[in-house]
Amino acid sequence: MARAVVLGGGISGLSSAFYALQEGVPAKFAKVTLLEASERFGGWLHSNKYKDGTVFDYGPRSFRPQGNLNTIDLALKLGLRDDIIIAKKGDILDNRYIYSDMTLHELNIGVNKLFKVIPPMKKRLISYILQDIRAAKGKEDESVHSFVSRRYGTDAADFLANPMLRGIYAGDVKKLSIRSTLSILYEMEQRKGRTLTTKYPKSPSVHKALEDYVKDWSIWSLRAGCQQLSDALVEYLSRPDMPTELHQNTPCRKLTFKDGAAVVTTDEGETTADHVFSSIYSGDLAKILPDEHGELAEELRGIPAVSVIVVNLEYPVESPVKGFGHLLPSSEDGPVLGVVYNSCVFPEQDRHKANGKISRFTVMLGGEWYDDLLERLDGSLNPNGIARLAIDVISDQLNITEKPLKVDVIIQNDCIPQYLVGHGERLERIFKYIKDKKLPLSLVGSSYKGVSVNDCIYNSKLAAERLTGLPPYIAPDIPQKHFVR
CATH class of the missing domain: 1.10.3110.10 (protoporphyrinogen ix oxidase, domain 3)
Structure with a gap:
C-alpha cells in the first residue's frame, strides 16, 4: 500500500495531497499524511473576516485566470463557484500607478501614447x-x-x-x-x-x-478571502472517505532515506513513506536533511527569502483614487513597497451596507529593505509603531487624513523566496541531485518555480502527475508566469 507524506500545510502542500489522490495519477497513493508545523493550515493564504463583513487578507489577495487556469479549475472542483468574486477587464482595475517624486503617476501605456512621455x-x-x-x-x-x-x-x-x-x-x-x-x-x-x-x-x-x-476576468478571489481556497482543500481532505491524515503542530524534525523509501521523524515517532512531497521553505528543508546529503542541503540554503509586514486598514471614506493600487520604486521610499486599493478591487469584501463609503487598503512594507524598515521603527516591531507608519503612508500618498476604523498588522517572516541571478542553474543542480540519488522526494512550493498561488498549485499538480514509477524530476526549463499577489 503506497504511502505519501506531505511536509507543509500551505497551499502547495494541500494541493500536493489533493492531486496525489486524483484518478489518473500513475502512482496514486492509498494513504497520504500531511504534516503542518504551525497551528493552522493554509500557509500564506490567511484571511480574517470580521463580524461586520469586512475581509482582510494577510497574504495573497487575488488570482489571475490568464496564463494558467488550473487554480480556477481547482476552485470549481471544490464547489466554490458561488463564492467566486471577479473584477472584469476594462474596469478600474486597469488603473495602476507608480508613486514617484511624491506624486501618483498613472501607467496608461497604449498605442495612442507612442509619441508621448509617460511619467515617471x-x-x-x-x-x-x-x-x-x-x-x-x-x-x-x-x-x-x-x-x-x-x-x-x-x-x-x-x-x-x-x-x-x-x-x-x-x-x-x-x-x-x-x-x-x-x-x-x-x-x-x-x-x-x-x-x-x-x-x-x-x-x-x-x-x-x-x-x-x-x-472577461481580470482577477478573481473568494468572498471570504483567499484562505477560503485552502479551507476548502482542508475540508475535502478531511472527509471520512478520504485516505488522509492531516496533522497540525507537527513539524518534521528529520528526513532520511533508506532502501528507496523515506523516513520522516516527528516528535511522535517515525513514519516510513514511499514518497515525500516537501512544500516547506527550502532553507527549512535543508535543516532536516542528514549530513550525507549535505550537498543538497547547501544548495537549498542558497535560496534566500525576505520578510514582509502587511498592514490592512479600513477608512470611513470613499477612496479618492480609483484603481488596483500603486507601487513605489526603491528610490522613492525603500521600505514602503506599495499600496493595494482593496475596496476598488473587491467591494464585496467591504463591511455590510458600506455603500461605497468605506475604503480598505493594504500597505506592504519591508522585503529586501526590511533592515531599513527596522531602523525607521527604531529597532522595534511594535504593532503601534508599524500602524502609525502605514497610516502616514495613506495620508501622504493618498491624501486621506481621517482616522482609520480598523488597523490590522501582521509580520510575515521569510514569506517570499528570492530568485537571484543563477537560480535556474541552482535548480538544475538540485533536481539532478535528487534524480541521481534516486531520492523519493518531490520539491514543491514557492522556493523553486514561482511564488504565486497559481504557480504553487500548478507545480504541485505536475509533481503528482510525474510519479510514473521513475525517480521524480522536474525539468528546470518549464516556463512559469507570475501573477498578482
Missing part, C-alpha cells in the same frame, strides 16, 4: 520600442535591472521593473534573475532576439470551456 518615464514610449529592436542578445542569465536597462533603458528599469518586482517579490531588481522571475521576456529574447511582441507562447489550460468561462 523620461522618454517617449516609441524610444523604448526602438531600443528593444536594436538591442543585442544578452548572456545566459543576468539581473532584471541589467536586462531591462539593456533592452529598454535605465529609467525603464528604475521606474517600471523596479516597482513591479518589489510588488511581486519584495525584492531588488539588481539581484533578481531575469530568467527565473520574468521568464517570458528572457525566452522571447533567446528565441526572437526581441521582447516587445503581441504574440506570447500560450500557457497550459484545462479546456476550452474554462477559457471561455474566464475570458
Whole structure:
C-alpha cells in the first residue's frame, strides 16, 4: 500500500495531497499524511473576516485566470463557484500607478501614447520600442535591472521593473534573475532576439470551456478571502472517505532515506513513506536533511527569502483614487513597497451596507529593505509603531487624513523566496541531485518555480502527475508566469 507524506500545510502542500489522490495519477497513493508545523493550515493564504463583513487578507489577495487556469479549475472542483468574486477587464482595475517624486503617476501605456512621455518615464514610449529592436542578445542569465536597462533603458528599469518586482517579490531588481522571475521576456529574447511582441507562447489550460468561462476576468478571489481556497482543500481532505491524515503542530524534525523509501521523524515517532512531497521553505528543508546529503542541503540554503509586514486598514471614506493600487520604486521610499486599493478591487469584501463609503487598503512594507524598515521603527516591531507608519503612508500618498476604523498588522517572516541571478542553474543542480540519488522526494512550493498561488498549485499538480514509477524530476526549463499577489 503506497504511502505519501506531505511536509507543509500551505497551499502547495494541500494541493500536493489533493492531486496525489486524483484518478489518473500513475502512482496514486492509498494513504497520504500531511504534516503542518504551525497551528493552522493554509500557509500564506490567511484571511480574517470580521463580524461586520469586512475581509482582510494577510497574504495573497487575488488570482489571475490568464496564463494558467488550473487554480480556477481547482476552485470549481471544490464547489466554490458561488463564492467566486471577479473584477472584469476594462474596469478600474486597469488603473495602476507608480508613486514617484511624491506624486501618483498613472501607467496608461497604449498605442495612442507612442509619441508621448509617460511619467515617471523620461522618454517617449516609441524610444523604448526602438531600443528593444536594436538591442543585442544578452548572456545566459543576468539581473532584471541589467536586462531591462539593456533592452529598454535605465529609467525603464528604475521606474517600471523596479516597482513591479518589489510588488511581486519584495525584492531588488539588481539581484533578481531575469530568467527565473520574468521568464517570458528572457525566452522571447533567446528565441526572437526581441521582447516587445503581441504574440506570447500560450500557457497550459484545462479546456476550452474554462477559457471561455474566464475570458472577461481580470482577477478573481473568494468572498471570504483567499484562505477560503485552502479551507476548502482542508475540508475535502478531511472527509471520512478520504485516505488522509492531516496533522497540525507537527513539524518534521528529520528526513532520511533508506532502501528507496523515506523516513520522516516527528516528535511522535517515525513514519516510513514511499514518497515525500516537501512544500516547506527550502532553507527549512535543508535543516532536516542528514549530513550525507549535505550537498543538497547547501544548495537549498542558497535560496534566500525576505520578510514582509502587511498592514490592512479600513477608512470611513470613499477612496479618492480609483484603481488596483500603486507601487513605489526603491528610490522613492525603500521600505514602503506599495499600496493595494482593496475596496476598488473587491467591494464585496467591504463591511455590510458600506455603500461605497468605506475604503480598505493594504500597505506592504519591508522585503529586501526590511533592515531599513527596522531602523525607521527604531529597532522595534511594535504593532503601534508599524500602524502609525502605514497610516502616514495613506495620508501622504493618498491624501486621506481621517482616522482609520480598523488597523490590522501582521509580520510575515521569510514569506517570499528570492530568485537571484543563477537560480535556474541552482535548480538544475538540485533536481539532478535528487534524480541521481534516486531520492523519493518531490520539491514543491514557492522556493523553486514561482511564488504565486497559481504557480504553487500548478507545480504541485505536475509533481503528482510525474510519479510514473521513475525517480521524480522536474525539468528546470518549464516556463512559469507570475501573477498578482
